[in-house]
Amino acid sequence: DVTVLRLGHRPGRDERMTTHVGLTARALGADRVVMAGSARDRTDTIVDITERFGGPMAVETTEEPKGFIRNFEGTVVHLTMYGEPIQDVEADVREAHAEGPLLLVVGAEKVPFEVYERADFNVGVTNQPHSEVASLAVFLDRLFEGRELDREWEDPDRVVVPMETGKRVVDPDERAE
Numbered sequence: 001d002v003t004v005l006r007l008g009h010r011p012g013r014d015e016r017m018t019t020h021v022g023l024t025a026r027a028l029g030a031d032r033v034v035m036a037g038s039a040r041d042r043t044d045t046i047v048d049i050t051e052r053f054g055g056p057m058a059v060e061t062t063e064e065p066k067g068f069i070r071n072f073e074g075t076v077v078h079l080t081m082y083g084e085p086i087q088d089v090e091a092d093v094r095e096a097h098a099e100g101p102l103l104l105v106v107g108a109e110k111v112p113f114e115v116y117e118r119a120d121f122n123v124g125v126t127n128q129p130h131s132e133v134a135s136l137a138v139f140l141d142r143l144f145e146g147r148e149l150d151r152e153w154e155d156p157d158r159v160v161v162p163m164e165t166g167k168r169v170v171d172p173d174e175r176a177e
């Protein structure tokens with residue numbers, strides 16, 4: 001069970017980034033996304049995509065992200081360029097995840113020091129500054145060792161039929177025929 005917590009965003013700059021955190025979390029195997037601070041009003045697209053393309057994907061908000069992290073019953077991973085290299089800690093994180101739920105925290109602006117302290121793992125996907133969406137994608141792929149690419153979707157209204165050329169999106173009942 002994997003929850004992604006988005007710690008707010010910079011209004012006017014990060015709206016699509018927050019949506020992409022949610023969509024990437026969903027597509028690559030997380031079960032729940034929790035939006036905090038100004039990111040709280042960016043849930044619509046993720047809910048809409050989940051309704052059309054399937055779940056499970058819970059979309060929630062919190063007004064108390066620090067409390068949410070502090071009280072999380074499970075392993076807390078904070079994605080940060082200052083953290084330990086993912087290739088050094090991924091096996092330990094997978095082991096912890098085998099034991100119970102995982103909370104994955106991604107920032108936007110400066111992340112409060114309490115988050116670094118509470119995190120069981122501060123993980124860098126390289127120690128270079130880049131993007132929460134990119135670090136989330138690489139992290140989830142390492143966590144699930146590629147299995148997330150074969151994820152099954154529950155109750156989709158729309159299913160993409162992969163093809164070499166062209167686009168085909170069908171009703172799942174149509175696909176079964």
Ligand code: SAM
Binds near residue numbers: 080135
């Ligand atoms: N300057 C901010 C700070 O001091 O925390 C970070 C800004 S960065 C645009 C936004 C988020 O992307 C970070 O909070 C982190 O979650 C993620 N991020 C950026 N680069 C990363 C990296 N190399 N490894 C892991 N996460 C990264």
